[in-house]
Amino acid sequence: MVATFRRHSLAGEMLVLQLAIVVVVLLAVAAVSLAQSQATFNRVEGRRVSALAEQLAANPLVRSQLVRPAPGEALAPLVLATQAQSGVTSVTVADGAGRIVSSTNPTVIGERIRLGPGSARGRGWSGQFTLDGNRELAAQVPVLGATEENLGRILGTVMIGEADPTVWQRLSGASSYLLAYLGIASGLGVAGSWLLARRVKRQTLGLEPGEIAGLAEHREAMLYGIAEGVIALDPQHRLTLVNDMGRRLLGLPEDCVGQSLEGLGIDGRLRDVLSGTAAGERDEVVVRHGRVLVMNRMTVTKDGRPLGSVTTLRDRTELARLEREIGSFRSSSELLRAQAHEFANQLHTISGLIQIGEQDEVVRYIRALSRHRQSLDVTLSRRVRDTAVAALLMAKASLAAERKVRLRISDDTALERLAPEDAADVATVVGNLVDNAVDAAAARDDAWVEVALRQDASSVEIVVRDSGPGVAPELAREVFSHGFTTKAAREGERGIGLALTKLVCERHGGEISVANTPEGAVFTARMTVSHLTGTVAEGAAP
Structure with missing residues (x-):
């Protein structure tokens, strides 16, 4: 037995x-x-x-x-x-x-x-x-x-x-009340021990030491086995837990647990999201040390008492890089779609004129379309020598025309051919800025967007103006760190277009800024690039 x-x-x-x-x-x-x-x-x-x-x-x-x-x-x-x-x-x-x-x-x-x-x-x-x-x-x-x-x-x-x-x-003989004192002390000790045992039982939620150790082991395995970052704060905004991925994504030191957000130098948009000051929406976008992070925060409470918060972090930098790489393909497909739509409208017009017997009007209409296309092609080919950027601007012009927005090229634009990797990044910046500008201006009458590209011996300056309402002054300085687009700046929606633009500029040793004018918003981006011809185009602004 x-x-x-x-x-x-x-x-x-x-x-x-x-x-x-x-x-x-x-x-x-x-x-x-x-x-x-x-x-x-x-x-x-x-x-x-x-x-x-x-x-x-x-x-x-x-x-x-x-x-x-x-x-x-x-x-x-x-x-x-x-x-x-x-x-x-x-x-x-x-x-x-x-x-x-x-x-x-x-x-x-x-x-x-x-x-x-x-x-x-x-x-x-x-x-x-x-x-x-x-x-x-x-x-x-x-x-x-x-x-x-x-x-x-x-x-x-x-x-x-x-x-x-x-x-x-x-x-x-020591004291006539010694035995009584010892008896009272024994009773109090036993009662206190019993109460302490009950409190420990409640504090551990009825779990035994082996079960608590098992939970701790499972927690460690879960936190350090997932690919997402996890960071926990107490009600005083002190770090109580962070896994290796979270520490790497936020650039935190090894001894960060127990320190406050202020002590770790976390401020701005990142602090607002971690502390819950920012809007409590899911998938908040934050730029930290050149990474695009998507964060979800959840408040933890027990019996109505706040215990702190847990925030998960996902790194979307690689996804953003892939989006940038397929941007050229997307632009080409959008160009083909817009041109097919434009050509279909023009063919319908020509067909209608022929059916009503206006042959002379058909000829004049075709000549006007030809002059407009040749004018745009000549302007782009003369001022923008890089084919990737020129093709992107052609595509954006067709897309803008669909939304009744006129895309024009500044008279002082001058861009030579660039190295392929630089051309892709310049196209990414131009495409994101033009898309945001078209979104901002589309709601206005007589809407327009103007693009200026200026190049010197080692850098390119990209200036995009629009006739939209501009960027709210309280968001003008932080719009890029928030990862908003211009539409997000107006309506509070999420987006990473400007965050990607900022990352590309910073990777090339440049910067991006926004300002408001009476006509609308002006985005200015600067990047260090190399060109293939070895000379700067005439008329380029330094």
């Missing part, structure tokens, strides 16, 4: 431990009480037996009988009377030769008295003494002669002893 043992609960173990502590404390109190009682006994009783011994040694009867033969018969009544009156344990009288002549214990008469260190040298002495296996507090005083014949001579020794009290006698 296999014996099974029931494991004690955490509350039970705490109760047993606390009871053991109470017992140890009670034993320590009892030991201190015994030590104090012993010290009091030695001090008080030592003085009393010493005084009794000195009094008996100075008794004339004792002095006179010790110089006579057989003094025991005369001293016996005095010895017994001294014991009866003082309540001491023993009274002993020895002659000058050290033989006991009278004692309350008749069995020791005739034996030699044991002298203490002081009595052996003719002085009084008091201390612990063992007689017949019993420990006593004894005082020994020499009997000195008082007559002319024996003046100053030691005639004998008087010893009076008081037996040490038992442990029970010491405890009862």
